[in-house]
């Protein structure tokens with residue numbers, strides 16, 4: 001079926017354009033962010049993440065990443081401000097990472113990659129009725145990107161890494177209640193923002209990207225636990241370790257990257 005895409009040699013990012021021609025579009029993500037070339041826009045207010053009443057539901061392995069999903073039937077957890085004209089509802093978050101000893105962020109900063117990148121995916125429920133509808137609209141989604149670099153243990157990431165053994169195989173899902181992702185935010189919410197796309201198929205050009213400048217710090221050991229996940233399902237005889245699930249930077253195509261103060 002057309003949905004067979006991955007991160008391998010045959011089905012990886014360089015092949016996605018065959019089933020998803022928008023891969024060669026004019027506002028693809030991720031990109032290499034060059035801080036000196038970003039435009040300091042004083043009209044850009046602060047990002048406000050109101051996650052205090054969020055309701056996490058489950059954690060799952062979708063064969064591409066590990067995903068934590070949230071109740072999005074009302075405005076209990078939203079992001080607003082910054083470049084956004086409306087509040088956007090939190091739908092899910094997931095990660096992208098590298099292999100042992102090599103980096104795996106999607107966005108890069110002046111060519112520098114981080115160990116991993118966390119994406120908090122939100123949708124514009126003011127203008128669109130469903131996530132699916134928003135996912136195909138030019139202002140439908142807002143993804144908050146947070147870099148992870150290695151160093152000390154991250155005290156709250158344990159809640160996630162301790163649950164990964166339960167979602168080792170593609171297609172596995174387990175309850176994951178009471179998790180508030182505000183504990184994964186860095187102390188500074190300064191950001192870069194630009195118009196882009198989903199970084200995996202279907203690659204819809206529907207994302208207002210908000211990439212935080214300050215990374216969070218996690219330990220090598222915690223990153224290692226992400227690499228115990230598999231791209232493959234329990235019933236498949238071939239076991240392929242889930243790693244390097246990142247798309248490389250795409251052409252800027254004349255887009256402006258703006259910077260908050």
Ligand SMILES: NS(=O)(=O)c1ccc2oc(NC(=O)c3ccccc3)nc2c1
Nearest residue numbers: 091092119121131143197198199200201
């Ligand atoms: N790496 S990314 O650009 O953040 C990115 C890429 C591809 C994505 O597909 C979805 N779909 C849902 O979340 C969803 C969740 C529930 C129901 C339908 C869709 N979110 C994405 C985020």
Ligand SMILES: [Zn+2]
Nearest residue numbers: 094096119199
């Ligand atoms: Zn992502």
